[in-house]
Amino acid sequence: MLTSWFVFCQINWTVTSKEKAQCKVKGKSIEECDNYIIMMHTLNDGRILVCGTKAFEPTCTHLMFEEGNVTMEDSFQSGRGKVPFDPNQNFASMMNGDTLYTAGSINFRGTVMSFQRHGKNYMRTEPIWSWLNGPKMISINFAEISKHSNNNEDDNVFLFLTELETEAQRSRLRLSRVARVCKSDLGGLRTLQRKWTSFLKARLDCPFGDEGSESLVQDVFFLQDENNVTDSIFYATFTLIPKPSSSCSQSAVCAYKLSDIQQVFRGNFMTFTDSGSWVRYTGTVFSPYPGSCINDEMRAKGVRTSKDLPDVTLLFVRNHPLMEKAVTPITGRPLLVRSTAQFSRIVVDKVTSLDGQQHIIMLIGNNSGWLQKVVWSDNDGGRIIEELQLFQDPQPIRFLQLSSRSGQLYSATRTAVAQLSVRDCSRYTSCDDCLIARDPYCGWDHLRGLCAAVAGASNSSMIQNLIDGDVEICPSFNLSKQITDIHLTVDVAQFLPCSPDTNLPVSWRFSGNILEPGPRHILLSQGLVLTPSSTDEGLYTCETVEVVKGREHRKAVIQYNVKMEVSEGGVNWIQAIVTYILASVCVVCVVIIIYVCWKQKTQNHVGSTSVSDASHEKPKIKAGSCNQENHTN
Numbered sequence: 001m002l003t004s005w006f007v008f009c010q011i012n013w014t015v016t017s018k019e020k021a022q023c024k025v026k027g028k029s030i031e032e033c034d035n036y037i038i039m040m041h042t043l044n045d046g047r048i049l050v051c052g053t054k055a056f057e058p059t060c061t062h063l064m065f066e067e068g069n070v071t072m073e074d075s076f077q078s079g080r081g082k083v084p085f086d087p088n089q090n091f092a093s094m095m096n097g098d099t100l101y102t103a104g105s106i107n108f109r110g111t112v113m114s115f116q117r118h119g120k121n122y123m124r125t126e127p128i129w130s131w132l133n134g135p136k137m138i139s140i141n142f143a144e145i146s147k148h149s150n151n152n153e154d155d156n157v158f159l160f161l162t163e164l165e166t167e168a169q170r171s172r173l174r175l176s177r178v179a180r181v182c183k184s185d186l187g188g189l190r191t192l193q194r195k196w197t198s199f200l201k202a203r204l205d206c207p208f209g210d211e212g213s214e215s216l217v218q219d220v221f222f223l224q225d226e227n228n229v230t231d232s233i234f235y236a237t238f239t240l241i242p243k244p245s246s247s248c249s250q251s252a253v254c255a256y257k258l259s260d261i262q263q264v265f266r267g268n269f270m271t272f273t274d275s276g277s278w279v280r281y282t283g284t285v286f287s288p289y290p291g292s293c294i295n296d297e298m299r300a301k302g303v304r305t306s307k308d309l310p311d312v313t314l315l316f317v318r319n320h321p322l323m324e325k326a327v328t329p330i331t332g333r334p335l336l337v338r339s340t341a342q343f344s345r346i347v348v349d350k351v352t353s354l355d356g357q358q359h360i361i362m363l364i365g366n367n368s369g370w371l372q373k374v375v376w377s378d379n380d381g382g383r384i385i386e387e388l389q390l391f392q393d394p395q396p397i398r399f400l401q402l403s404s405r406s407g408q409l410y411s412a413t414r415t416a417v418a419q420l421s422v423r424d425c426s427r428y429t430s431c432d433d434c435l436i437a438r439d440p441y442c443g444w445d446h447l448r449g450l451c452a453a454v455a456g457a458s459n460s461s462m463i464q465n466l467i468d469g470d471v472e473i474c475p476s477f478n479l480s481k482q483i484t485d486i487h488l489t490v491d492v493a494q495f496l497p498c499s500p501d502t503n504l505p506v507s508w509r510f511s512g513n514i515l516e517p518g519p520r521h522i523l524l525s526q527g528l529v530l531t532p533s534s535t536d537e538g539l540y541t542c543e544t545v546e547v548v549k550g551r552e553h554r555k556a557v558i559q560y561n562v563k564m565e566v567s568e569g570g571v572n573w574i575q576a577i578v579t580y581i582l583a584s585v586c587v588v589c590v591v592i593i594i595y596v597c598w599k600q601k602t603q604n605h606v607g608s609t610s611v612s613d614a615s616h617e618k619p620k621i622k623a624g625s626c627n628q629e630n631h632t633n
Helices: 017-025 258-265 296-300 311-319 431-436 573-600
Strands: 002-006 009-013 037-042 048-052 059-066 069-072 092-096 099-105 113-117 136-143 156-164 174-182 200-203 214-223 233-241 251-257 270-272 278-280 336-338 343-352 358-366 370-377 381-389 399-403 408-412 417-421 442-445 450-453 483-489 494-497 506-510 521-524 527-530 538-548 551-565 609-611
Touching: 009 069, 037 092, 092 136, 092 156, 099 136, 099 156, 136 214, 156 214, 156 233, 174 214, 174 233, 174 258, 200 258, 233 258, 233 343, 251 258, 251 343, 251 358, 336 370, 336 381, 343 399, 358 399, 431 442, 431 450, 431 551, 483 494, 506 521, 527 538
Parallel strands: 214 343, 483 551
Antiparallel strands: 002 009, 037 048, 048 059, 059 069, 092 099, 099 113, 136 156, 156 174, 174 200, 214 233, 233 251, 251 336, 270 278, 343 358, 358 370, 370 381, 381 609, 399 408, 408 417, 442 450, 494 527, 506 538, 521 527, 538 551
């Protein structure tokens, strides 16, 4: 049974016992024979097109949502050719107006793959290996090129996928690709009838990890530039499939400019030789340029639609879908590289700060149910400002969608859904914390005395510093730090605990000076073991330390006013021995607690960290090494 929720309503679209029995006869399991929603898109008339696998008999219908009530049409249509039979098959879809684009398997066995446009002007890929070679479909995106084109070039539709390498014969290496077709492509008049005449593809490069490892695209988010569409950026998550000899397990985010992708598709073609290899094509290139989208220059020469293209051009496109050059990321390297759980989904938001500047925030889901919130800038690179555990069970985040207007993020796994506000600033409890985090969503409201979302706020009541997190602009409050009086005995060890709210590193000061570790001062992440002498009387301060763009920010967590006591008869050695043993046991317990916490990773929030500054030199590749996470501030 499949259940879809809208507000407080639900619709049950079930599989009958007869349908399930017929599905099992075909050799499928009970779980596979349920009805899984594969696709949902809103149409121009307000209805929602919904398609499910329905016991390996793909079916589509429409939902209506009016005045808080959801109803489902009584009529159903076959979904064959639109969505896969198998719920486990990779699939991508996009709705442009009322025109549906899909990419996935179209037969029962899942062996025939196609990239299609449905409707009156139906189009599909040519079913030959040089076009699609064992593909896994990732994402379809629409770019409104005509809106800012000087020669009224047709709009573009991009397909991101992975496929088996075609450049080398009998290769089992899987590569990331980006393919492009033209929105108004109508196929050829005689050649490539109802087939794309503009289908071109190129390798998508995201260089990280061991040489020879497979860097495979997992998800793509298209952030369209409102002023010039060619400046728009595709943000893509990648995971590294290491060589058998390597233990590397890394993920990355790479970004690609639309104009750079267009340039690759205007470049040289590859051609298949009699020897079974692909080489650069050096022969005559026909006019109009094969695979080009219709523009004013082509219209002036009588080519108003793809049906006006000569057969010789169409035959060339059919046999030469692969471009020579790869599409490289805008920085030449990833924006972010991590050796933790694999990235799965990504959404990107463009946030305007109080000073009117725009900032890029990437929200990245992984295969363990966690979300990473990353701020990207040319100066700092990728700076992780928060990690959240959205789901307790370690399973991949399969769906991630952001409402920029409301600031709500929606995510889902196979078994659970979650909603959260990306503008929640309540975790920053002081002005110092609020500014040091340099979260573009947040600023310090000095009238209310709290960290709050800057969206819609008045500049007169809010302060924000995203350049270096300088806290000197914070209001001055004469709040004394917590001071604890403690009486110690000479040469008797004592544990002074320090537990900050964040996981930032801590340091200790003694009478205003930095305390260095030594025989009498054992510095731990959760406190200080002090074995005092007669000169160790004074004020001990535990501080968190964060360095932002070379500026050191210190915040007192707790202070101890240590006073020395000496008994009249000298030191009570029995008491000293007992105290020493207790202190030692305390230290061991603290170490065990730290180790257990580290192993379980129970902490849901992390401090601001800069990772992989992609504006500088390319990462060095070391065989068998996963250490490519460059931390800068």
